[in-house]
Amino acid sequence: MTVTPTTRRALAWAHGCLSVQSLGAMLGPVLFMLPDGRQISPFHIAPWGNDPDRHILPPILRELRGEWPCVPFGSDGRRTLPIGWNATGETFNGADVPHGYSSNAHWDWGGCDDSRIMLQCEYPAEHPVSSVRRCITPDPVAAAIDITLEVQVRRTCNLPIGLHPTFRLSPRTGSVEIEPGIHGAVRSFPGDVEPGATLFAKDASWPALQGVTTREGKPVDAACVPFAGQAEDLLQLTDIGGSLALHYCDEGFRVQLQWQKEHFPSVLLWYSNRGRRAYPWNGNHLALGVEPVCAAFDLGPGISAASNPINRAGTATSITFHPDDAFITRYRISVEATC
Incomplete structure (x- = not known):
């Protein structure tokens, strides 16, 4: 099998390098320089990036790392879901590609210089x-990066989209605190994210991460990660105010993610807590996805664009795009010292 080689570009500024x-x-990786001289690298880099067997994986997984956009978010597929969920939304050739075509394709380099890196991805003609x-664009006066995403469509369509920042976790149980700010309901996945490793009660809702319960009815503080043991699961925070922070208590820093809440009214938390045993996860993968989305979990266009429990409760799960009006959104990732 021929695999297109990955190319990379790097950029350094007064407060880091990326x-x-x-x-x-x-x-990713990104190294942020704090005013006290510490160097912080918060993004997750999957450990199999140089494994010679990675060519058997979907392209999105081969060199999984850091942060990227997902257009559309999730993927269509056969699923058994509870009553109230259906796949009657718009679908198309390519809707089953994990997190969209661009997550699995090589992008073209655009107008890169000493202050920014630009890329573009052209989609297949039928998409x-x-x-x-x-x-x-790194912030020239801060340990922060500003990112702009522009989406152009061929025809009017209704799609879920999302961003996919993925962060490393410190090894001690509960050593990283999720600080989501104001939000609405916390919803759990309406199925099994990973059979045998699902943690949270199925298709349930709670007011806060601290009050989540497991499938056995036991309380768990889902705001403190990593968990003891093995788990692979998702939680969706609806009606969130456009920011979320991770406090690395043992390391004395905080990562802040800010976005336009009118574009991404939810955050999907991907708890990858040693729960997947198959290659390449091998039962030891530890990371946290903090994913601003306009979507119903990662269930894909067919479900996100249909009537579902999340949008019926008032939180949008898809966006209507128009060919004569490019969609542009902006977001920011920054790091600050806490001690």
């Missing part, structure tokens, strides 16, 4: 999305 790869336009563009 790397971007062509595959998925994934940002409703025409192209996506991405501009990554």
Whole structure:
């Protein structure tokens, strides 16, 4: 099997350095320089990135790292879901590709210079999305990165979209605190994210991460990670105010993610807590996805664009795109010292 080689570009500024790869336009690693001289690298880099067997994986997984956009978010597929969930939304050729075509394709490099990195991805002719563009710009006066995403479509369509920042976790149980700010309901996945490793009660809702319960009815503080033991699961925070922070208590820093809440009214938390045993996860993968989305979990266009319990409760799970009006959204990732 021939695999297109990944190319990379790097950029340094007064408060750090970053790397971007062509595959998925994934940002990472990033090294932030704090005023006290510490160097902080918060993004997750999957440990199999140089494994010679990774060519058997979907492209999105081969060199999984950091942060990237998902257009559309999730993927269509056969699922058994509870009453109230259905797959009657718009679908199309390519809707089953994990997290969208651009997450699995090599992007073209755009107008890169000493202050920014730009990339563009052209979609297949039959896809409703025409192209996506991405501009990554470090803040010249802060340990922060500003990112712009532009989506152009060929025809009017209704799609879920999302961002996919993925962060490393400190090894001690409960050593990283999730600080989501104001939000609405916390919803659990309406099925099994990973058979045998699902943690949270199925298709349930709670007011806060601290009050979540397991499938056995036991309380768990889902705001403190990593968990003891093995788990692979998702929680969706609806009606969130456009920001979320991770406090690395043992390491004395906080990562802040800020986005336009009118574009992404939810955050999907991906708890990858040693729960997947198959290759390449091998029962030891530890990371936290903090994913601003306009979607119903990662269930894909067919479900996110249909009537579902999340949008019926008032939180949008898809966006209507128009060919004569490019969609542009902006977001920011920053790091600060806490001690």
